[in-house]
Amino acid sequence: MSKHLRMQIPSQRTASRRWCFRLSPRSSAQQGFLKRDLADVLSFATLRTTEATANAPLDRMPKLRPFKDIAVEIRSRWPYYVSDWVDGFTDKKVLAAGVFIFFANVAPAITFAFYLDDETKSAVGVSEVLLSSAISGAIYAILSGQPLVIIGVTGPTSIFTVTINAVARSIGVSFLPFYSWTILWSAFMHLILAVVGACTLVRIVTRFSCEIFGALIAVVYLLNGGREIVREFSEGTFETGLLSLLFALITLWLSMQLGAARHWHFLRSWMRALIADYAIPISVTLATVVSVVIPRVNHAGLSRLNVPSDKPFLTTTNGRSWIVELDDIPVWGVFAALIPGFILTILFYFDHNVSSLLSQRPENNLLKPSTYNWDFFVIGLTMIPCAILGIPPCNGLIPQAPLHVRALAKIRQKPSVHHPNRLVEVWERVQEQRVSNLMQALLTFVALIPPVLGIVGFIPRAVLASLFLAMGFASFVGNQFAQRIALFFADPAHARLVFSHLHAVPFSACAKLTAVQLVFLAGTLGVTESGNAAALSFPLFIAALVPIRYYVLGKFIPERYLEILDADDGREFITDAEGAGRRRGRSGSHSVERELGPGTGMEGIGMGGGFHPRPSSEDEDEMVEEIEVKVEEELDPNQSSEGFVPKNVVHRGRK
Structure with a gap:
């Protein structure tokens, strides 16, 4: 290691160590060695700091404080309520984000609606799904503590609804009353969990569980997109199938290229930003127009959306009454609905909170406080009108919610210091407001108007399939x-350079964890796609990942390595920027850098990175002269400080 790298270690009995690294580069060659050596020392520090908590997973279990946690959240968020509305009219990105997330939300919603329409014999269809998204989205945008989270009907919810329909038929009860009582029981459980502060326990959910769940959602989206294309081959001619595949690939490619418009070398910056913000709407519109205006394509028999545009406004799919007859079910059926209601609560507890966590990641640089318990309480409130109307309940959407945050972020791109040919994005701030969320909910309600539904009906199903593929890859x-x-x-x-946050972890540990995650992903996906009553239990498999992480994985992989791999932002150390990439309080801000894949063109639709964040600096082209790294850890009073000195690092005494 270079002789210019020095370390200072305070007293061995102090509870907090301050490690100082002073870099005094003499030449460009020495700078390269210093960067490499500093990465090694930081990785060593990361490894040692995790040992203090490696054997005590229960120490991080937060305590429940009934009524107090939700009250604290309301008091902390209330002062920002007015600014949530005012800030929505001070940035032009809000309008773009609202329209963008409407398209990103309504397209999967319509596709899920056709799936539900087929499986429930039109008991739940396009009208029900869109109305649920509009009502629930509006309530959540107005009342929630974190309005950046987008809620809607998800793939797991659709699978759960179809399974409930099968269970209702098997036990001999009407589907809609049984479904409504299931939602009512779940709403009641939501309110109880929120009041007792149970969402505080979401802190014990680590990256291990979130990654599997996120991968599950991604695979479901990819499968849905693939099924739509395969259906064109099976239900139509071979020519129609090839044309559908071509439209899907062109729309996917076009959305990726337009999403990367900020990196173009022509047009003005505001025009490039506008194109990037509206990449998906532009792609869908262009593909739809081409499929209509070209006569040969228009007469090729492409499958388009079958919407009820010839029916009066706000008419149910099968013509039933909007109000569900809750008494059209035996008493035992009411209490039998308690079981699927409990499973639905587990699904929403995990699904919504993970969506909320992904939207409020430290690297997103949000300034306003979070309110997990209150948001879960509001989700319970939105389920009550859904139960009365017999429409699917809504919860946080993945990846739409994180994409919404990205659409509202002010991001700069610059060349990476370590990889000149690779771009990094610097997150400066996010426009935190309620207007864009309410806007997309109102636009969803407008989509229920028959003339608008008629326009939506021109969209080829293959174009929607490409949106599923895009979100899955994202x-x-x-x-x-x-x-x-x-x-x-x-x-x-x-x-070694790209995955620098894994320096302190042996390859065998990475391989074991990845293999375990692949096994659980395959098992959960198999249950989810089973198509029978067993699919009702897939939320239980997701919830079981949390105790498996703490009590099973440690038997195969050393806990100190799991701590590094499970870190929230890929790194365990804090820089002198007071935790670049970590959430601050009400004041102060910092920027966060993420590396973008070279030439991916996926940035504009949320597909441009999310790799490990890096501490920011004013000028990355100059070598940082002095870096201070603080490592907080509980020390054993009998442990010698010499055990914390990496090899070849000079110990200059106490500070």
Whole structure:
């Protein structure tokens, strides 16, 4: 290690160590050695700091404080309520984000609606799904503590609804009353869990569980997109299938290219930003127009959306009354609905809170406080009108919610210091407001108007399939689970630079964790796609990942390595910027850098990174002269400080 790197270690009995690294580069060659050596020392520090908590997973279990936690959240968020509305009219990105997330939300919603329409014999269809998204989205945008989270009908919710329909038929009760009582029981459980502060326990959910769940959602989206294309081959001619595949690939490619418009070298900056913000709407519109205006394509028999545009406004899909007859079910059926209601609560507890966590990641640089318990309480409130109307309940959407945050972020791109040919994005701030969320909910309600539904009916189903593919790939690119899979195929010399947060972890530990995650992903996906009553239990498999992480994985992988791999932002150390990439309080801000894949063109639709964040600096082209790294850890009073000195690092005494 270079002689210019020095370390200072305070008293061995202090509870907090301050490690100081002073870099005094003499030449560009020495700078390269210093960067490499500093990475080694930081990785060593990361490894040692995790040992203090490696054997005590229960120490991090937060205590429940009934009524107090939710009251504290309301008091902390209330002062920002007015600014949530005012800030929505001070940035032009809000309008773009509202329209963008409407398209990103309504397209999967319509596709899920057709799936539900087929499986429930039109008991739940397009009208029900869109109305649920509009009502629930509006309530959540107005009352929630974190309005950046987008809620809607998800793939797991659709699968759960279809399973409930099968269970209702098997036990001989009417589907809609049984479904409504299931939602009512779940709403009641939501309110109880929120009041007792149970959402505080979401802190024990680590990256291990989130990565598997995120990968599950991504695979479901990819499967849905693939099924739509395969259906064109099976239900139509071979020519129609090829044309559908072509439209899907062109729409996917076009959305990626337009999403990367900020990196173009022509047009003005505001025009490039506008194109990037509206990449998906532009792509869908262009593909739809081409499919209509070209006569040969228009007469090729492409499948388009079958919407009820010829019916009066706000008419149910099968013509039933909007109000469900809750008494049209035996008493035992009411209490039998308690079981699926409990399972639905588990699904929403995990699904919504993970969506909320991904939207409020430290690297997103949000300034306003979070309110997990109150948001879960509001989700319970939105389920009550859904139960009365017999429409699917809504919860946080993945990846739409994180994409909404990204659409509202002010991001700069610059060349990376370590990789000149690779771009990094610097997150400066996010426009935190309620207007864009309410806007997309109102636009969803407008989509229920018959003339608008008629326009939506021109969209080819293959174009919607491409949106599923785009969102599926978006979820994978930002998933470190997928990155570790890529590590198996990467050049070891290059992987050392790209996956710098894994310096302190042996390859065998990475391989074991990745293999375990692949097994659980395959098992959960198999249950989810089983198509029978067993699919009702897939939320239980997701919830079981949390205790498995703490009590099973440690038997195969050393806990100190799991701590590093499970870190929230890929690194365990804090820089002198007071935790670049970590959430601050009400005041102060910092920027966070993420590396973008070279030439991916996926940035504009949330597909441009989400790799490990890096501490920011004013000028990355100059070598940092002095870096201070603080490592907080509980020390054993009998442990010698010499045990914390990495090899070849000079100990200059106490500070």
